[in-house]
Amino acid sequence: MNKTDIAERLRQLQLHICEALEKLDGNAKFHEDAWLREEGGGGHTRTLADGNILEKAGVAFSAVHGPVTQAMKKQLGHEGNSFFATGVSIVLHPKHPRHPIMHMNVRYFELDDHTYWFGGGIDLTPHYVDMAKAKQFHLALKTLSDKYDASFYPKFKAWADDYFFLPHRGESRGVGGIFFDQLNESCGLSKEQLFNYCTDLGELFAVVYAQQVEGEILDTASKAELDWQALRRGRYVEFNLLHDRGTKFGIYSGGRTESILMSMPPMANWLYNHVPIESSEEHITLSFLRAFHDFC
Amino acid sequence: MNKTDIAERLRQLQLHICEALEKLDGNAKFHEDAWLREEGGGGHTRTLADGNILEKAGVAFSAVHGPVTQAMKKQLGHEGNSFFATGVSIVLHPKHPRHPIMHMNVRYFELDDHTYWFGGGIDLTPHYVDMAKAKQFHLALKTLSDKYDASFYPKFKAWADDYFFLPHRGESRGVGGIFFDQLNESCGLSKEQLFNYCTDLGELFAVVYAQQVEGEILDTASKAELDWQALRRGRYVEFNLLHDRGTKFGIYSGGRTESILMSMPPMANWLYNHVPIESSEEHITLSFLRAFHDFC
Numbered sequence: 322m323n324k325t326d327i328a329e330r331l332r333q334l335q336l337h338i339c340e341a342l343e344k345l346d347g348n349a350k351f352h353e354d355a356w357l358r359e360e361g362g363g364g365h366t367r368t369l370a371d372g373n374i375l376e377k378a379g380v381a382f383s384a385v386h387g388p389v390t391q392a393m394k395k396q397l398g399h400e401g402n403s404f405f406a407t408g409v410s411i412v413l414h415p416k417h418p419r420h421p422i423m424h425m426n427v428r429y430f431e432l433d434d435h436t437y438w439f440g441g442g443i444d445l446t447p448h449y450v451d452m453a454k455a456k457q458f459h460l461a462l463k464t465l466s467d468k469y470d471a472s473f474y475p476k477f478k479a480w481a482d483d484y485f486f487l488p489h490r491g492e493s494r495g496v497g498g499i500f501f502d503q504l505n506e507s508c509g510l511s512k513e514q515l516f517n518y519c520t521d522l523g524e525l526f527a528v529v530y531a532q533q534v535e536g537e538i539l540d541t542a543s544k545a546e547l548d549w550q551a552l553r554r555g556r557y558v559e560f561n562l563l564h565d566r567g568t569k570f571g572i573y574s575g576g577r578t579e580s581i582l583m584s585m586p587p588m589a590n591w592l593y594n595h596v597p598i599e600s601s602e603e604h605i606t607l608s609f610l611r612a613f614h615d616f617c
Numbered sequence: 618m619n620k621t622d623i624a625e626r627l628r629q630l631q632l633h634i635c636e637a638l639e640k641l642d643g644n645a646k647f648h649e650d651a652w653l654r655e656e657g658g659g660g661h662t663r664t665l666a667d668g669n670i671l672e673k674a675g676v677a678f679s680a681v682h683g684p685v686t687q688a689m690k691k692q693l694g695h696e697g698n699s700f701f702a703t704g705v706s707i708v709l710h711p712k713h714p715r716h717p718i719m720h721m722n723v724r725y726f727e728l729d730d731h732t733y734w735f736g737g738g739i740d741l742t743p744h745y746v747d748m749a750k751a752k753q754f755h756l757a758l759k760t761l762s763d764k765y766d767a768s769f770y771p772k773f774k775a776w777a778d779d780y781f782f783l784p785h786r787g788e789s790r791g792v793g794g795i796f797f798d799q800l801n802e803s804c805g806l807s808k809e810q811l812f813n814y815c816t817d818l819g820e821l822f823a824v825v826y827a828q829q830v831e832g833e834i835l836d837t838a839s840k841a842e843l844d845w846q847a848l849r850r851g852r853y854v855e856f857n858l859l860h861d862r863g864t865k866f867g868i869y870s871g872g873r874t875e876s877i878l879m880s881m882p883p884m885a886n887w888l889y890n891h892v893p894i895e896s897s898e899e900h901i902t903l904s905f906l907r908a909f910h911d912f913c
Contacts, residue, residue: 354890368889379889489874555881562858563868572859578785579890585851587888591881593664593675594650 322513327429328384328407330516332365334427334523335382335409339367341527342380342413345534346372351380356577360387362405366580370587374534376416379583382409389432392574396566401432408440409523410567412584413530417539418550421447421454422495422557424584425526426567427519439515440502441522442477444485445533446495448546448553449602450609454533455496459616461529462499462522469510469518477501482613487560492610494560549603551590558589618809623725624680624703626812628661630723630819631678631705635663637823638676638709641830642668647676652873656683658701662876670830672712675879678705685728688870692862697728704736705819706863708880709826713835714846717743717750718791718853720880721822722863723815735811736798737818738773740781741829742791744842744849745898746905750829751792755912757825758795758818765806765814773797778909783856788906790856845899847886854885 339351349372357363364383369375384407394400408428415421427441445458459478466473477499485494504515542550561568561584571581597603635647645668653659660679665671680703690696704724711717723737741754755774762769773795781790800811838846857864857880867877893899 366889370889377887377889489868489871551884558854558885559858559878562855563865569859572785575785582855582887583889585887588847588884588886589854590884591673591878592883593662593666593673593879594875 322516324405324407324429324431327516330520331384331407331409331427331429331523332382334520335365335367335380338409338411338523338527339369339380342369342375342378342530345527345531346374348373349375351378354579356580358385358387358577360385362386364577364580366577366583368583372416374415374417374420375413377414377587378412379580380409380411381580381583383407383580390574392570396570399432399436401434401436403433405431410584411526414554414586415534418448418542418546419539420534421445422554422586423526423530423533425523427523429516429519436505437512438503438505439519440504441519442481442484442498442500443522443526443529444481444495444498444500446553446557448550448606450496450606455614456616457532458496458498458529461525461532463617465521465525466499466518468521469514470508473501473518474499485560487556487564489563490556490559492556492607494556495610496614496616545603548590549597551588552592552595554586554589555591557586561585618812620701620703620725620727623812626816627680627703627705627723627725627819628678630816631661631663631676634705634707634819634823635665635676638665638671638674638826641823641827642670644669645671647674650875652876654681654683654873656681658682660873660876662873662879664879668712670711670713670716671709673710673883674708675876676705676707677876677879679703679876686870688866692866695728695732697730697732699729701727706880707822710850710882711830714744714838714842715835716830717741718850718882719822719826719829721818723819725812725815732801733808734799734801735815736800737815738777738780738794738796739818739822739825740777740791740794740796742849742853744846744902746792746902751910752912753828754792754794754825757821757828759913761817761821762795762814764817765810766804769797769814770795781856783852783860785859786852786855788852788903790853791906792910792912841899844886845893847884848888848891850882850885851887853882857881 343350349369351367351369354366362385367380369378386405389401389404410426413423423445425443429439431437463474481497481500484500485497568581639646645665647663647665650662658681663676665674682701685697685700706722709719719741721739725735727733759770777793777796780796781793864877
């Protein structure tokens, strides 16, 4: 299993996820932008707007290579002359405030000395926390992870709790999920098994999102719900621009801005010192995001 | 002129600016939040929302002190055991897309070894560039600066061009203004003169903003104008969270989040790879922001 195989299969994964999301949305279609990177490689950025369910969605594939820069050495803590990196990233911003934002990323990284690792993560960011749906989400991640290694879910769930956190707000971005990085044979699984773990997670994405939005048809939203959604989107922006390693590294190292910032929400708002009314659903959600939770 | 005098006069400056902006707006009033900082000092954050002209405005005063942290040493490139810092920061987000966003900051910093410096900046971010108004703005800054030192305006204008730039977009945030830092007696002016320069800039702020919004009464805006305003606000968010030193330092060092992020706009939007129609006003503005300009 070489880097070309991995990149090809991730590109197929991207297309498959887009197909499933289009079917789920029932209206909007993805548009594809192909781009090349001057230093080597490129990508296919697929975006969708104004769907029935999805207001703004991006599913990006890239496979890039080139010399290892000083900035990369610092971030990686690894030496190497040249690198190859490929991955799929997804962010869904739904139209309705009662549907959650969801994100996924799976990636493969290789250096010229044949050091390699996989990384990835899925996390769920509801505008309004629904405990049953949060549990359902975590159970799906645990069930899949347990097939590979029983230590993965607890370890990667804790990593996500730590990663998807806004220290300046004292809040989690959402109800968490899993996050992992620098995963290779040293964990006891073969390269093929680790790759299958990543693609299985990828295939799970649309299935899990369908579970999140199933149930009542959500046509209209109240002004209070839409106002709250815009504020939560503001927090999503804060996380991505202030804390998300991929976004910051991409922007500061001269990555393709439009592909990196496809994660930005539509219509985000900031109010000075907004405090939801005591016992309101917004208040309950905020209290939830300020505490630690186990889901399964 | 000691640090207590400077802080007291900056607090008066804050109140004076708020009074002038309330008069200009003709409707909304500032609300004040007083806060204390655990490590020493505190501030008064004054915010206004939903005015006739101003949709969201913040005028913040703070005077803080405490031990010099490792993070500060790194940022300052200076040794010292304890510091004192005081300043006034302003960001105005107007309701109408034909009115500009405007920002100002003046600040004083002192170390226990009596090293001190002033810093500051004013910059103008129109959603639609108006060359006459950009020139008028720069001329006001030049006229005031020239009273102190003829080298200030050209030097500080170039500094602003460099500072208020989004490398990942290849765009200026707006039409620039002036920016300066680490200004002390070594420039040939006394501490009193430099402080007067800062307060004169502060007093100029509301006068200059009144010039920017004078003329036709702007009641309604087209959907195209509002859509564009939301996108330009998105760029403002990107600048503040990815590049603005004060914002980043404040957030990462555990400053008061609500005061730091009072600069965030209301209702900002991101579209994937948005390109304005050739020759449209939006296209002309974008082209303007991608080139270098002298105004006077």
